[in-house]
Amino acid sequence: MSKKTQFASKIGLIAATVGSAIGLGNVWRFPAETQANGGAAFLLLYVGCVLVLGIPVMLAEFSLGRAGHSDAVGAFKNLKARRGWWIVGGLAILASYLILTYYMVVAGWTLEYLFETLTGSLYSSADAAAGNLQAQYAGKMEAFICSDFEPLVFTWIVTGINICILLGGVQKGIERLSNVLMPLLFVILAGLICVTLSLPGAGKGVEFFLAPDFSKITPEVFVSALGQAFFSLSLGMGILITYASYYPADTRLTRTSVIVALLSLLVAVMMGMIIFPAVKSFGLDNEPLRGATLVFVTLPEVFARMPLSSLWSGLFFILLFVAAITSTVSIAEVSIACLQDRFNMSRRRACLTAMLPILVLSALNSLSFGSLSSFTIFGMTIFDFLDNFTTNILLPVVSIGVCVYMGWFAPKGLLKSELSNGGSLRSRATGPVLFIIRYIAPLLIALILIYNYL
Numbered sequence: 001m002s003k004k005t006q007f008a009s010k011i012g013l014i015a016a017t018v019g020s021a022i023g024l025g026n027v028w029r030f031p032a033e034t035q036a037n038g039g040a041a042f043l044l045l046y047v048g049c050v051l052v053l054g055i056p057v058m059l060a061e062f063s064l065g066r067a068g069h070s071d072a073v074g075a076f077k078n079l080k081a082r083r084g085w086w087i088v089g090g091l092a093i094l095a096s097y098l099i100l101t102y103y104m105v106v107a108g109w110t111l112e113y114l115f116e117t118l119t120g121s122l123y124s125s126a127d128a129a130a131g132n133l134q135a136q137y138a139g140k141m142e143a144f145i146c147s148d149f150e151p152l153v154f155t156w157i158v159t160g161i162n163i164c165i166l167l168g169g170v171q172k173g174i175e176r177l178s179n180v181l182m183p184l185l186f187v188i189l190a191g192l193i194c195v196t197l198s199l200p201g202a203g204k205g206v207e208f209f210l211a212p213d214f215s216k217i218t219p220e221v222f223v224s225a226l227g228q229a230f231f232s233l234s235l236g237m238g239i240l241i242t243y244a245s246y247y248p249a250d251t252r253l254t255r256t257s258v259i260v261a262l263l264s265l266l267v268a269v270m271m272g273m274i275i276f277p278a279v280k281s282f283g284l285d286n287e288p289l290r291g292a293t294l295v296f297v298t299l300p301e302v303f304a305r306m307p308l309s310s311l312w313s314g315l316f317f318i319l320l321f322v323a324a325i326t327s328t329v330s331i332a333e334v335s336i337a338c339l340q341d342r343f344n345m346s347r348r349r350a351c352l353t354a355m356l357p358i359l360v361l362s363a364l365n366s367l368s369f370g371s372l373s374s375f376t377i378f379g380m381t382i383f384d385f386l387d388n389f390t391t392n393i394l395l396p397v398v399s400i401g402v403c404v405y406m407g408w409f410a411p412k413g414l415l416k417s418e419l420s421n422g423g424s425l426r427s428r429a430t431g432p433v434l435f436i437i438r439y440i441a442p443l444l445i446a447l448i449l450i451y452n453y454l
């Protein structure tokens, strides 16, 4: 086996994996899904899905990656998987690359909003005096996101930042970055929570978020909760397989998966504790809190109504940017590892080969809100098509593939050996994990795949 890069420290390995998991999925998608699906009841199901299904599937990916000791395709090949199992890895790489092309655009928006906050153009006193803040911020979003030039420039800046980090390599680039940014993320979250909880009427938002109304639980809510759990843990994207290939042999996989899942949950909950009290306090909960509008219209509106708008907004968009960048580097690493391991490319060559086309592909996604908005695929813009195709089809298919392979076809005893570090630890988790990845997770994911298309 070739000598492969490894994470340098236990903390760094956790920071990088947590950095990958905590992304726009937690800070952007989660509150919007919670709002759309009835609040606390959704939260409860989401927590259940992360703990009962997410952690076992994460362990399947970790075990595959560390034992396979290679990129997502190479892992299957190294384990001598027969009959084209490597295609599952190939689909993971395809999914990760397609996601990267549009996630970079959203990461660019967060940087653009940070820039507009710092230059003062997001919050001017004239705007506040003119009234109807919602219409104003909807207009600003239109101007910032749906134009051709600015969003494209910011998308490219973010892509450039990613390239610089990735050229640094796993230890000096990704691991070092995560060690600094992850603590920063938690500090900003904690600071913003203190601010929003002290707003008048914040309690109503906390209640909506934390006191479940069980009558709101429906099959649709369950489907959304499971989808959110998988997305927020970065499952089915090849990221965890790739990162686990950089884990040393003595890394405790079960402990790592529990820490990553709990921290990812914690961030989602903290985010809810920021958004719902603030939104309720200003009576904005009737506005459509969907996707982009929540973060780019409703929250700026909240900040505009608070004293020190630019400070809170600046901190918030730094938070969002940090979440985005540690996730984009992780997803880019999937393709880079593949080029290095499959084609024996140097790090530098692999980085540039993977990332330079992203400049062009992300531009298409960015322009799909501007000049290319009338260009559609199956009636969707390029951005929406890629988002739907990856999250609704590719990610579930890859997750099913990994579960079925690790549950039924992997070399005998592989999971047990990985979870017990070759027998040196007791691993009580193996039985339950095997049961879930054999019987429960693939069936539920398959049902969701079908349900989404009924």
Ligand code: PFF
Residues within 6 Å of the ligand: 020, 021, 022, 023, 024, 025, 026, 099, 100, 103, 231, 232, 233, 234, 327, 328, 330, 331
């Ligand atoms: N768990 C990540 C998130 O919640 O954003 C998933 C992810 C998506 C990672 C897109 C990386 C990425 F580019």
